[in-house]
Amino acid sequence: MHSTSALNQMGFGNLLAQADGVALAVLLLLLLMAVFSWYYIITKALRAFAIRKKADTVVARFWEASSLGDGIKWLEGQRKSEPFSKIGLDCVNAAQHHEKHTGGRLGDAMSASEFVERSLRKAISRETSQLETGLTFLATVGSTAPFVGLFGTVWGIYHALIRIGASGEASLDAVAAPVGEALIMTAIGLAVAVPAVLGYNFLVRSNRVVIGSFDNFAHDLHQYMTTGARVDRGATK
Secondary structure (H helix, E strand, O other): OHHHHHHHHOOHHHHHHHOOHHHHHHHHHHHHHHHHHHHHHHHHHHHHHHHHHHHHHHHHHHHHOOOHHHHHHHHHHHHHHOHHHHHHHHHHHHHHHHHHOOOOHHHHHOOHHHHHHHHHHHHHHHHHHHHHOOHHHHHHHHHHHHHHHHHHHHHHHHHHHHHHHHHOOOOHHHHHHHHHHHHHHHHHHHHHHHHHHHHHHHHHHHHHHHHHHHHHHHHHHHHHHHHOOOOOHHHHO
């Protein structure tokens, strides 16, 4: 009878019923961490998948265009949701801007190659920042959630010691609820941290592939805009 009663006191429902303000605050913080972690993991994974799925088509259609004007029209049609199109259009606009202002102070200060390269670097940095949004949060959750749970554990043990002191005995019935609270807090902290760490590692690897594709496309654009011809990659193999 005593064992069954003690086990019942160690459930999550009893934790919510017996938790004080500090314990509830810890639970709420862990809940928020979990919700935002899964939000970033799911949305960023879907975003990276969509970019990688569409990248080859967007880049290939641009290079297959009969003229630069047709290629620009194709990129403009994809611009709202596609980073490769934004990079391409920024490069074209930079080249056209430099050509228009050649002979002025801007043209004298910087060559077309340097001007286009700076524009491409800026575009890649912008798109990379958008890809990496949320990664810092995931890393923070992965490193701090166990300690937040540990704080809840320490708080539960503190309550157990208070109850022992008040009752004068260390029976399981006396300390079951606060000890159960401590164990559950530890488990929740780990349950929040592990997906955040795994999600962070997955997204970092996925983003690295996408960023590499950005660099390759930017290199080809830079060569085309400054020399008038795309580098023949087959010739270097």
